Amino acid sequence: TKETIVLGIETSCDETAASVVRNGTEILSNVVASQIESHKRFGGVVPEIASRHHVEQMTYVVEEALNQAELSIEEIDAIAVTEGPGLVGALLIGVNAAKAIAFAHSIPLVGVHHIAGHIYANRLLKEMDFPLMSLVVSGGHTELVLMKEHGSFEVIGETRDDAAGEAYDKVARTLGLPYPGGPHIDRLAQEGTPSIKLPRAWLEEGSYDFSFSGLKSSVINTLHNAEQRGEVIDAKDLAASFQESVIDVLVTKTKRAVEEYHAKQLLLAGGVAANKGLRERLQETFGEDKNLELIVPPLSLCTDNAAMIAAAGTILFEQGKRSGYALNANPGLVL
Ligand code: KG4
Ligand code: ZN
Numbered sequence: 001t002k003e004t005i006v007l008g009i010e011t012s013c014d015e016t017a018a019s020v021v022r023n024g025t026e027i028l029s030n031v032v033a034s035q036i037e038s039h040k041r042f043g044g045v046v047p048e049i050a051s052r053h054h055v056e057q058m059t060y061v062v063e064e065a066l067n068q069a070e071l072s073i074e075e076i077d078a079i080a081v082t083e084g085p086g087l088v089g090a091l092l093i094g095v096n097a098a099k100a101i102a103f104a105h106s107i108p109l110v111g112v113h114h115i116a117g118h119i120y121a122n123r124l125l126k127e128m129d130f131p132l133m134s135l136v137v138s139g140g141h142t143e144l145v146l147m148k149e150h151g152s153f154e155v156i157g158e159t160r161d162d163a164a165g166e167a168y169d170k171v172a173r174t175l176g177l178p179y180p181g182g183p184h185i186d187r188l189a190q191e192g193t194p195s196i197k198l199p200r201a202w203l204e205e206g207s208y209d210f211s212f213s214g215l216k217s218s219v220i221n222t223l224h225n226a227e228q229r230g231e232v233i234d235a236k237d238l239a240a241s242f243q244e245s246v247i248d249v250l251v252t253k254t255k256r257a258v259e260e261y262h263a264k265q266l267l268l269a270g271g272v273a274a275n276k277g278l279r280e281r282l283q284e285t286f287g288e289d290k291n292l293e294l295i296v297p298p299l300s301l302c303t304d305n306a307a308m309i310a311a312a313g314t315i316l317f318e319q320g321k322r323s324g325y326a327l328n329a330n331p332g333l334v335l
Contacts, residue, residue: 008310012086080313157208192236
């Protein structure tokens with residue numbers, strides 16, 4: 001049988017990435033040019049700066065991905081590109097690069113949803129077994145996604161306000177930690193004890209939705225109140241308490257969803273999947289479960305990359321999806 005070689009391109013936020021993947025499962029190259037250093041001093045991603053970096057890096061990153069895969073562009077069967085959601089100016093660079101290459105070499109083009117990409121990062125480790133549940137936790141999204149077959153995504157719960165990663169970054173900022181704050185809170189939390197009482201937003205009975213803004217405000221208030229009383233709060237304990245609250249809600253709702261939908265696999269996805277505490281708790285909760293296979297990608301496949309876009313694009317391509325040259329960046333694209 002003929003193999004499918006897909007070039008993936010991802011520019012939705014602050015990583016310029018290109019990757020070549022064989023048959024949607026095997027990484028031949030995975031190149032990521034991070035811009036974090038350029039955004040750090042502003043305490044977050046500056047859209048204009050992100051776009052500029054993407055323009056500068058795009059050609060180099062694509063060439064490098066082909067070089068590392070030891071392939072020429074003529075050997076590529078399809079180009080998969082993130083069409084949304086994300087920063088519109090950032091997305092536009094990837095979409096236009098993909099269209100230009102596709103047009104110049106008459107290669108089929110496939111637009112990919114960024115979250116579908118995060119979920120499909122798991123297929124680079126293990127074949128999917130349906131129905132499956134994916135817990136997507138990133139800087140922009142917190143979702144429980146049910147998949148009954150390839151290419152079909154049912155969002156059964158999502159955040160009503162801040163995404164988990166967003167809450168991590170805001171809490172980190174309040175504690176004076178650099179951007180992105182998630183890894184710093186995670187590190188502090190390992191050294192602290194969850195001794196400070198913080199809320200958990202369970203929402204209505206049976207709801208799979210999430211809410212993290214109340215927790216975030218509660219952390220900020222706890223700090224300010226202590227400051228006013230002239231007390232010092234241990235940042236490690238506060239980080240541990242915050243992390244405990246986030247993980248409690250994420251894992252409890254995930255467990256209920258996995259049971260209700262009889263999921264055969266649980267796939268972790270998105271940048272917050274790098275969280276050590278979350279990975280440990282998932283392992284404790286599901287690691288011994290005979291009826292559920294827990295898949296946790298390595299850190300390099302949890303944060304934004306193009307291999308995941310190529311992996312998701314391969315399935316869409318094999319299912320016959322094609323995006324014309326009218327493909328446009330769609331910052332609000334729904335899954
Ligand atoms: O998926 P991602 O790379 O970009 C988006 O699509 O949003 O996720 C980035 C987010 C940031 O909010 C970052 O703080 C968070 O993932 N993050 C973490 C950890 N590593 C990255 N959050 C908690 N613990 C971590 N170890
Ligand atoms: Zn992402």
